[in-house]
Amino acid sequence: MTTDHDLDHDLDHDATYFLELQTKTGWGRALAKFAEWCALPPGTTAIDVGSGPGLLAKLLAENGVQAWGVDVDAGMLAQRLHPAMLHADTLHLPFAAGALDCALASNVLYLMEQPQPALNEMARVANRVALLNPSELMTMTAATTLADAAGLTGLARETLLNYAGRAERLARWDEADYARMFAAAGLALERTALSMGPGLVRMALGVRLNR
Numbered sequence: 001m002t003t004d005h006d007l008d009h010d011l012d013h014d015a016t017y018f019l020e021l022q023t024k025t026g027w028g029r030a031l032a033k034f035a036e037w038c039a040l041p042p043g044t045t046a047i048d049v050g051s052g053p054g055l056l057a058k059l060l061a062e063n064g065v066q067a068w069g070v071d072v073d074a075g076m077l078a079q080r081l082h083p084a085m086l087h088a089d090t091l092h093l094p095f096a097a098g099a100l101d102c103a104l105a106s107n108v109l110y111l112m113e114q115p116q117p118a119l120n121e122m123a124r125v126a127n128r129v130a131l132l133n134p135s136e137l138m139t140m141t142a143a144t145t146l147a148d149a150a151g152l153t154g155l156a157r158e159t160l161l162n163y164a165g166r167a168e169r170l171a172r173w174d175e176a177d178y179a180r181m182f183a184a185a186g187l188a189l190e191r192t193a194l195s196m197g198p199g200l201v202r203m204a205l206g207v208r209l210n211r
């Protein structure tokens with residue numbers, strides 16, 4: 001039987017696609033906004049889980065954060081944009097409990113059939129967890145309207161519409177969804193915000209209870 005997750009599988013492992021996405025489309029700006037929104041102080045430590053080629057880790061490092069990209073796909077690490085990249089699975093992060101100030105993941109958990117174990121593992125290794133995923137406002141219609149308004153063509157348009165299609169099939173999370181998932185991981189939802197045009201993505205920052 002073929003599932004929606006299977007249909008997306010090849011794309012998930014296309015390192016060239018994600019390198020172009022992070023360096024040749026507006027997605028790079030979305031990751032820069034996410035890094036800015038997280039406001040991690042210089043000198044703190046962070047991992048970007050499911051980093052792809054590592055643009056977010058690179059942006060964090062440019063702001064003085066000691067940042068590592070972490071990805072399960074060796075092809076992503078081969079096309080790295082950041083020197084500190086680790087080959088590891090989200091479910092088994094190679095860090096001791098509470099070793100890091102922050103664990104981030106952009107567009108990783110919504111792709112998973114069971115995101116909670118991944119979130120739990122991020123909360124194990126870090127005092128804060130920052131997530132970015134499609135918001136409750138993400139639809140094909142909303143993405144098409146944004147693409148038209150922004151005059152997007154080619155790769156930029158294709159990747160945005162593909163993103164919306166996957167979100168419609170897989171998951172779109174609102175504030176209550178994050179609060180519930182964070183609570184199950186022993187995190188309190190500290191703040192959340194919409195980004196990208198009318199708010200097609202939602203960022204959420206949680207802090208570990210019982211630190």
Ligand SMILES: C[S@@+](CC[C@H](N)C(=O)[O-])C[C@H]1O[C@@H](n2cnc3c(N)ncnc32)[C@H](O)[C@@H]1O
Nearest residue numbers: 050051052071072073076088089090106107108
């Ligand atoms: C949609 S891409 C997002 C890339 C990047 N975070 C971004 O926003 O541009 C998902 C990434 O998560 C990685 N990934 C998927 N499952 C993973 C797992 N279990 N552990 C670590 N990385 C994983 C994939 O290899 C891919 O690089």
